Amino acid sequence: TISDQMGEPVWSGTLDITNDLNKEVTTSFPVDEAIPQRKPGVYVLTAQPVDDKSDDYGSRATQWFVVSDIGLSTYTGQDGLNVFARSLGSAKPISGAELTLLARNNEILGTATTDAEGHAVFNPGLTRGENGMVPAVLMAKQGDNDFVFLDMGKAGFDLSDRGVEGRASPGALDVYAWTERGIYRAGEDVHVAALARDGAAKAVENLPLTFIFT
Structure with missing residues (x-):
């Protein structure tokens, strides 16, 4: 037993x-x-x-x-395996959590400790193992009374086709314009608002704008 x-x-x-x-x-x-x-x-x-x-x-x-009060989430990219630890009770980052990455054959692939943001990174080479060296379990421990693990064998969410590359850099000037609704009848007034920001995200005053509707 x-x-x-x-x-x-x-x-x-x-x-x-x-x-x-x-x-x-x-x-x-x-x-x-x-x-x-x-x-x-x-x-x-x-x-x-x-x-x-x-x-x-x-x-x-x-x-x-x-x-456990430890909530784990992982993101795999070119920089390696990024791990984030947060409190399930408060959602605040957990610093000082001891992380251990285990392979299928129970070999310890690597260890890490979360920083003040609850973040730690494992070398990308550790996630490319084959056969018995494939990552199987990520364990997290905080102090002597909290422990949790994450099954690394389950398929993750592939977000590469969901526009996760982010928005292109707007440059020195960024203007965001919108209307109060998305469709109008012929002859109705269209109310437009706009926000103008510079490269430091500060408001730009007295900027002449030309709106082109197509």
Whole structure:
């Protein structure tokens, strides 16, 4: 079993579950009460009826989970694997989080620590491994009580065809003009507004503008 080979039991008890016929029931498990001295890591919860005394763990309902405030997101580009860590509770960047990139064969490909912006970068060569050296898991740890991991084997979102190259540099002068709506009837007045900014994004005063409608 997992407790015999790779872990240790941390809690055992009973939990009352409402039994509504032919209905899906959601029951909250009080993790903080069951494990007040929680250590960072992956937990496995198994469940079976009270009157079931079988030792067959294969037939038990099983679910793994982690309890963490660390939210991870990654972006892969020519500069490498960019990792951002933020608090799930406050959305603020998490600095000082220890990151470890593991390969399929459990080899440590690299380590990094997030900066004040919650950002860290892994060398691009680490993401180009083959066979057992392909990145498999990104782990993050903060202090002695917070741990989370990200499965690197799942397909990411390819945004290369979504206009992510950004807007072209406007140069020394940038003018943004708009109307109050997108369609007009013949003879209606068209109200136009415009913003003019210089290369430092400062307002440009007394600038004559010519509007051409086509």
